């Protein structure tokens with residue numbers, strides 16, 4: 001069972017703050033993504049903003065499949081920093097789940 | 104899940120922390136390319152390879168291995184491999200490299216240095232003191248290890264009183280030009296890609312390129328750094344006719360390379376898609392990034408289609424051998 005947790009978005013920030021509040025769910029990112037990552041960024045960002053950590057972790061493979069190619073960002077009408085957000089999620093998983101880093 | 108993400112990333116992180124590079128490289132492998140070019144050590148301006156071209160043969164070998172092991176029981180042993188790797192470097196055993204591949208990447212670096220020399224650019228090189236810029240660890244989001252590494256790199260540059268670096272690949276360019284300044288306070292370093300430096304110079308062609316060339320922009324040069332016109336200008340000045348594929352300039356299509364170490368099968372599909380686009384408009388293509396080069400070249404092997412690094416074309420056109 002997922003539980004909404006508004007603090008999660010704060011915990012997940014990386015070098016810059018996680019920021020997807022302007023996203024209007026238009027789907028341009030998904031339509032143009034060469035990896036065909038259906039879930040990233042819009043649904044995944046929604047999970048983060050709602051604090052649904054288990055939903056985010058269920059999609060670890062998607063998070064690490066992103067090419068960081070910025071095709072989505074180039075065409076996002078709301079200038080969402082999609083790639084920085086994806087890297088913030090990676091940083092969270094690396095730190096909290098994989099226990100990578102300086103240790 | 105294919106290859107265990109955690110352990111592959113773990114090996115790269117441990118190598119960067121313990122051995123200052125994502126994969127260990129011998130002194131000869133790192134600086135052998137510069138032999139005979141008489142590049143002075145140090146100086147106010149240096150060529151900065153960031154070891155990207157030198158690492159490519161090892162990365163290719165590691166990827167060949169990951170694609171072999173993806174979805175197999177052997178992938179379970181990555182965890183054990185990581186534990187051993189902390190004590191003894193296992194990466195050289197995982198990444199036996201091919202001499203022909205090494206020669207291609209060394210040649211590209213030599214091309215670039217020769218072009219800068221012909222353009223009368225005054226530059227030195229840090230030789231064995233040059234460090235990898237950390238792009239892979241940054242991209243995978245291992246922020247604390249990356250941050251510690253950026254300080255090491257910057258300190259090294261400042262120790263040698265370097266004011267300007269000329270980078271040779273898009274990933275190192277983006278790291279030093281746009282990412283480091285966000286992390287390091289009072290960052291002072293002028294960073295330019297060699298394509299920018301050459302485009303601003305007075306280079307004159309000594310031989311014409313009488314060819315139609317399909318251009319493949321790197322995502323990082325085009326979308327991150329806005330380096331789009333310079334490669335076109337340098338090729339066109341020498342007489343080449345540039346053919347723009349369906350996805351080009353700011354709308355360029357990724358080569359698939361960035362996910363090669365973790366998802367080799369997906370990466371192959373992306374490269375195949377891109378080759379289909381490029382090959383539908385011409386016979387010869389040009390890349391300007393070591394990752395694009397190797398991914399597209401491998402994907403093009405099935406087709407009758409040539410993939411060349413831009414420096415191979417430019418050295419032919421602008422350098423008197």
Ligand code: SF4
Nearest residue numbers: 023024026027029076
């Ligand atoms: S393109 Fe931008 S605004 Fe549209 S769904 Fe994607 S992130 Fe949201």
Ligand code: SF4
Nearest residue numbers: 033066067069070072
């Ligand atoms: S940056 Fe990632 S999510 Fe965006 S288009 Fe590229 S692969 Fe897809």
